[in-house]
Amino acid sequence: MDEGHGHNGRERARGGAPARRAALATTALAGALASPFLATPAAALDLGGLAARLDPQNAISFAFVAGSLIFALTTALFHRVEQRRWTAREAGLRAELADLRAAADRAETVIGAESQIVVSWDGRDAEPRVDGDPNALGAAAAGRRLLAFGSWLGPADAGALDNALARLRERGEAFRMTLRTQRDRFVDAQGRALGGQAILRLRDVTGDRLELLRARETLVRQNDDLRNLRALLEGMTQPVWLRDGDGRIAWANPAWLAAVEAQDLDDARARGLELLDRAERDEAAQARAARTPFASRATAIVAGARRTLDVAETPSPGGFVGIAVDVTELEEVKSDLQRQMQAHVRTLDHLPNAVAIFDARQKLVFHNSAYRALWGLDRAFLESGPSEGEILDRLRAERRLPEQADWRRWKADVLASYRAIEPQETWWHLPDRRTLHVVANPNPQGGLTYLFDDVSEHISLESRYNALMRVQGETLDALEEGVAVFGSDGRLKLANRAFRALWRLPEPEAGDEPHLESVVQTCRALAPDDEAWSRIRGAIAGDAEARTELALRLARRDGLHLDCAVQPLPDGATLIAFVDVTASVNVERALIEKNEALEVAARLREDFVHHVSYELRSPLTTIIGFAQLLGDETVGGLNERQREYAGLIMRSSGALLAIINDILDLASIDTGSLEISPGAVDIRETIEAAVRGLDDRIAEQKLVLDVDAPDDIGSFVADGKRVRQVLFNLLSNAVGFSETGQTVRLAARKRPGEVVFEVSDEGRGIPPEVVERVFDRFESHTLGTRHRGVGLGLSIVRSFVELHGGRVSLTSRPGSGTTVTCVFPADGPQRLAAE
Numbered sequence: 001m002d003e004g005h006g007h008n009g010r011e012r013a014r015g016g017a018p019a020r021r022a023a024l025a026t027t028a029l030a031g032a033l034a035s036p037f038l039a040t041p042a043a044a045l046d047l048g049g050l051a052a053r054l055d056p057q058n059a060i061s062f063a064f065v066a067g068s069l070i071f072a073l074t075t076a077l078f079h080r081v082e083q084r085r086w087t088a089r090e091a092g093l094r095a096e097l098a099d100l101r102a103a104a105d106r107a108e109t110v111i112g113a114e115s116q117i118v119v120s121w122d123g124r125d126a127e128p129r130v131d132g133d134p135n136a137l138g139a140a141a142a143g144r145r146l147l148a149f150g151s152w153l154g155p156a157d158a159g160a161l162d163n164a165l166a167r168l169r170e171r172g173e174a175f176r177m178t179l180r181t182q183r184d185r186f187v188d189a190q191g192r193a194l195g196g197q198a199i200l201r202l203r204d205v206t207g208d209r210l211e212l213l214r215a216r217e218t219l220v221r222q223n224d225d226l227r228n229l230r231a232l233l234e235g236m237t238q239p240v241w242l243r244d245g246d247g248r249i250a251w252a253n254p255a256w257l258a259a260v261e262a263q264d265l266d267d268a269r270a271r272g273l274e275l276l277d278r279a280e281r282d283e284a285a286q287a288r289a290a291r292t293p294f295a296s297r298a299t300a301i302v303a304g305a306r307r308t309l310d311v312a313e314t315p316s317p318g319g320f321v322g323i324a325v326d327v328t329e330l331e332e333v334k335s336d337l338q339r340q341m342q343a344h345v346r347t348l349d350h351l352p353n354a355v356a357i358f359d360a361r362q363k364l365v366f367h368n369s370a371y372r373a374l375w376g377l378d379r380a381f382l383e384s385g386p387s388e389g390e391i392l393d394r395l396r397a398e399r400r401l402p403e404q405a406d407w408r409r410w411k412a413d414v415l416a417s418y419r420a421i422e423p424q425e426t427w428w429h430l431p432d433r434r435t436l437h438v439v440a441n442p443n444p445q446g447g448l449t450y451l452f453d454d455v456s457e458h459i460s461l462e463s464r465y466n467a468l469m470r471v472q473g474e475t476l477d478a479l480e481e482g483v484a485v486f487g488s489d490g491r492l493k494l495a496n497r498a499f500r501a502l503w504r505l506p507e508p509e510a511g512d513e514p515h516l517e518s519v520v521q522t523c524r525a526l527a528p529d530d531e532a533w534s535r536i537r538g539a540i541a542g543d544a545e546a547r548t549e550l551a552l553r554l555a556r557r558d559g560l561h562l563d564c565a566v567q568p569l570p571d572g573a574t575l576i577a578f579v580d581v582t583a584s585v586n587v588e589r590a591l592i593e594k595n596e597a598l599e600v601a602a603r604l605r606e607d608f609v610h611h612v613s614y615e616l617r618s619p620l621t622t623i624i625g626f627a628q629l630l631g632d633e634t635v636g637g638l639n640e641r642q643r644e645y646a647g648l649i650m651r652s653s654g655a656l657l658a659i660i661n662d663i664l665d666l667a668s669i670d671t672g673s674l675e676i677s678p679g680a681v682d683i684r685e686t687i688e689a690a691v692r693g694l695d696d697r698i699a700e701q702k703l704v705l706d707v708d709a710p711d712d713i714g715s716f717v718a719d720g721k722r723v724r725q726v727l728f729n730l731l732s733n734a735v736g737f738s739e740t741g742q743t744v745r746l747a748a749r750k751r752p753g754e755v756v757f758e759v760s761d762e763g764r765g766i767p768p769e770v771v772e773r774v775f776d777r778f779e780s781h782t783l784g785t786r787h788r789g790v791g792l793g794l795s796i797v798r799s800f801v802e803l804h805g806g807r808v809s810l811t812s813r814p815g816s817g818t819t820v821t822c823v824f825p826a827d828g829p830q831r832l833a834a835e
Contacts, residue, residue, distance in 0.1 A: 116203030117146065121169060122196070137187060137204060146202075152181050161189055169198045178205065186214075239275055239302075243313075243320040247288050250319060259302045259324075275324060276300055276311060284313055284322075291315050294322075302326065353453050360446025362387045362418060374436075374452055375400060388415065388448075402428050417448055435459055481579045488572035490516040490541045502562075502578055516541055527554045527562070539566040540574045547574070553581070561585040620660065624653040676719035676803055678828050683713045683748050683755065686720060690727035691746075694735055702740050705731075709748035716755045717828035722800045729793040730759040730820050737763035737818065755826050760819035766812040774810060797822065804829040 117132035130146065137152065145151050149158040157179040164175040172193040179187045186205040191198065233240045239256035241249055252265055259275055262268035274281055280298045287294035293314040300309055308331050313322035345366065348355050354371035358364055363385045372382060375395055386394075392411055395401045404410040417424045417440040428436040437453040473496075476483050482499030486492055491513040500507065503523045508514070520533050527533075532552050539550040550566035563579045627649040630638065638646065687707060691698075698705055727746070734744045742762040749756045766774060775798045797820070798808045805825050812818035 116201060119147070119200040119202070121198040137181070137185075137202060153179055153187075154182060164189075165191060165198075165200060168193065168200070172198075238326065239324045241275075241322050242316070242318075243288070243322070245319050247285060247320070256324075259300075261303060275302075275309075280311065284311075287313065288315070288320055297327070300324075353451055356450040356452075357443070358388050358418075358447045358450070359443075360418075362389065362415070362447070364388070364391065365447075371452065374454070399431055402430060417442070418446075481577055483575070483577050484519075485569070486516055486540050486574045486576065487513075492516070492519055493573065499578065502580070526558070527556045529554055532564070536564065536566060536576070539568075540576065554578075620653055620656055624650065627653060676722055676800075676829055678717050678719055680715045681718045681720040681723055682715045684709055684711070686724050687727060687746060687748060690724050690731060693728055694731050697732075697735050698744070701735065701738065703735060703738055704741075704743040706743055706745040707747075708745065713748055713750060716750075716824065716826045718755075718804055718824055719800075719829070722803070723824070726797050726800050726822060727757060727759070729797050730757075730822070733793055733820075734759050734761035734763075734818070737761055739763065750826065753826050755824045757822045757824070758819060760817060762817045765814040765816050766810075766818055767814055771810060771812055775808070794820075 117130060117137065120129045120131070121127075122129075128147065137146070149161050153161065157177075160177065161179060164173075164177065167173040168175060168191045174190075174192040176188070176190045179189055181187060188201075188203050188205050190201045193199070234253045236253060237255050239253065239259045241252040241256050244250045249265065249269060252268065256275065257264065257268060260268055260273040262271065262273050267273075276284065276298055277300060280296055280300075283296060284294045293312070295310075295312045297308065297310050299306055301307075302309070307326050308328045310325040310327050311322065312324075313320055348366075349368040351368060352370055354374040355366075355368045356364060356371050357366040364382060364387070365385070367382050371377075372379060375391075376398075377391070377394070381394075389411065392401065392414065396407065402410075420440070420442055423442070424440040426438045426440075428438055430436065434454060434456045437455045439451040439453075441449045441451070443449055473494075476494070476496040477498075479496060480498055482502040483494075483496050484492060484499045485494040492508075492515075493513065495505070495508075499505070503519075503526060505519070505522060516537065520537060524530075524533055532554055535550060535552065539547060547568040549568070550564075552564050554562045554564055556562065559582065560580060561582045561584075563581045565577045565579075567575045567577075569575055627646055631643065631646040631650060687709060691705065691707070731744065731746065738744055738761045744762075745758075745760045747756075747758040747760075749758075775794050794810075801808045801822050801824065805828075806823045808823075809821045810818065811821075
């Protein structure tokens with residue numbers, strides 16, 4: 001208030017002289033009024049009288065001053081009263097402020113006395129105010145992260161707190177909940193509306209409450225576990241049961257009820273049903289009495305079927321708990337496995353490879369007979385279950401293992417296979433020159449399975465095979481023929497130098513296997529025969545089942561002629577070979593041309609012979625006719641010399657006619673126009689007819705003719721004229737090559753399906769080099785005799801006999817005569833007699 005008056009006085013001082021004068025007057029008046037004189041009524045009357053005695057102008061001034069003085073006095077009095085009242089109120093407010101500060105201090109003391117955080121909101125959109133210990137909930141909830149509940153609470157608790165806080169701020173719904181942080185700390189969250197504010201209090205739970213919460217959580221978790229365990233036990237297919245302290249069934253799962261065929265537990269109790277037989281129940285009761293676990297494998301009737309069960313019952317705090325596991329299928333599988341293992345043992349025992357199995361303790365548990373034979377160990381020692389180290393030491397002592405400079409290290413390396421994960425492969429070179437391929441395969445249960453494969457023969461065969469392949473390669477390279485092998489994939493696997501030089505192929509690089517198409521393209525540039533290459537491509541790359549041999553000839557641009565042969569190989573590959581036949585082709589061409597010329601000459605000769613023969617036959621027939629008339633003396637008598645001349649004419653003309661007839665027959669045979677007329681041929685009559693034509697010559701040479709043919713030899717089917725001609729030619733040759741006084745023999749025999757004529761003489765015989773050509777035409781050899789001929793007789797014989805389907809053979813030795821054998825089919829010329 002004083003400060004206010006001071007301020008107003010300063011303002012009035014700045015108002016000017018009138019104001020100062022009024023102030024002075026007022027002060028004086030106030031002083032006067034304050035004097036004791038003025039305080040009396042008489043003084044007041046005097047003042048009033050004084051005022052009455054003043055003139056009007058002074059009276060107005062005086063009234064103004066007096067009014068102002070009165071207003072000032074009134075205002076001063078009012079100011080004093082209000083000042084006293086506000087002073088008292090200020091003192092009360094100060095006391096109230098002190099009380100509030102003390103209350104705030106006490107509130108802060110209360111809040112700080114407990115580890116907690118208080119968050120308040122004045123309005124729905126107001127910023128939150130955080131009070132309390134910022135580290136009360138840990139570093140994860142400190143600062144601005146406090147209200148990011150998901151950063152330090154579990155997802156479920158963070159969502160629940162957000163929803164509860166939203167309802168508190170919107171509708172004023174109070175809440176209280178216990179939350180769990182991500183670090184397994186418990187936080188008590190309490191929210192309520194107070195004085196228009198939403199207040200959230202968060203405090204760390206400690207002490208008894210914390211223990212209570214943990215105990216409650218443990219109880220909830222155990223209840224959940226109990227419910228889960230109960231659900232699990234009820235869902236199990238194995239019977240499970242609980243017994244009380246007296247051994248009675250207190251609980252059983254549905255599998256147990258189904259096994260004993262009970263509707264429910266009360267039904268099973270009422271009927272006294274049990275899963276096990278009497279003997280097993282007694283043993284279980286003894287174990288319960290002794291409070292010891294019971295385990296047994298027993299057979300029981302489960303749902304009407306006998307099954308094998310593994311039964312276990314053990315004491316529990318409230319009684320006994322038991323379970324029965326159906327192992328029927330396991331027993332069956334075990335039995336099958338045992339049988340299979342025995343079968344495998346028998347199979348392994350018959351394997352040619354040595355097999356040995358060691359357990360995890362490195363003890364021998366199985367070996368086959370090949371293992372005993374490989375190392376020469378006796379059965380008793382092996383069946384005693386020795387360790388692998390003992391076996392190795394014994395084999396080393398008997399000098400059957402590879403020689404090692406450091407035996408201990410080698411043995412340690414071998415035994416290190418027991419610690420290996422992957423199979424180990426080694427090669428043992430034994431002192432007896434055998435080589436073993438040793439495979440040590442780890443077993444799943446521990447231990448090793450050894451497989452000893454004697455590869456000595458394999459290595460020897462491989463060495464010989466490699467040597468053979470090198471020899472084969474060198475041999476192929478030495479060949480003048482081009483040889484190549486294409487695999488089943490159509491790629492060139494092998495080609496010798498001649499093949500590459502022939503087709504001008506470059507030397508292959510290591511591992512280079514050109515495809516068939518590229519090879520064909522290169523070769524086609526030298527031999528552009530598309531059809532031939534298409535056939536070669538089909539033979540090499542065609543269907544494996546349809547592949548066949550192929551042979552063809554290629555002509556190259558440079559004049560070379562190549563014979564190509566394609567041969568499928570058993571392994572699916574294909575061999576192709578090219579042979580340069582240019583010289584042969586040239587010779588063949590020359591021979592063909594010469595042969596054509598010879599054929600033309602032969603045709604000309606045959607035409608000439610045929611024509612000349614016919615031209616000679618007509619006058620010769622006339623000569624024979626007139627000579628026969630002269631000889632018969634039908635035209636007049638003849639003297640002795642004339643008869644002799646006429647006979648010579650007849651014989652010479654007959655011989656010439658026979659030659660002409662032979663020539664005509666051969667010509668007819670060559671042209672295929674000669675036909676035989678089969679019919680019944682009497683063998684003896686045919687022989688006699690052939691002999692009559694040679695009577696004069698036989699008599700002239702004083703020869704002996706021996707005809708050896710049974711009287712009942714009968715006949716056979718043939719052309720009688722040709723058979724007679726065959727016999728005549730054979731007898732004529734025999735007579736011509738016989739000396740005076742020798743014997744000519746003609747024999748005829750019948751064999752099953754055949755008629756055999758055999759003509760032999762006692763002449764000088766035929767040299768071996770002549771025998772091979774006696775049946776050729778115009779082959780005539782006198783062999784030192786007087787016999788002369790044109791060389792057609794035996795050729796005619798062979799031709800006629802073969803026309804009948806027969807065969808002719810000749811045997812002769814110089815100085816021992818000659819024998820000619822003709823075999824005719826007995827049933828006609830249609831059948832070819834077997835050799």
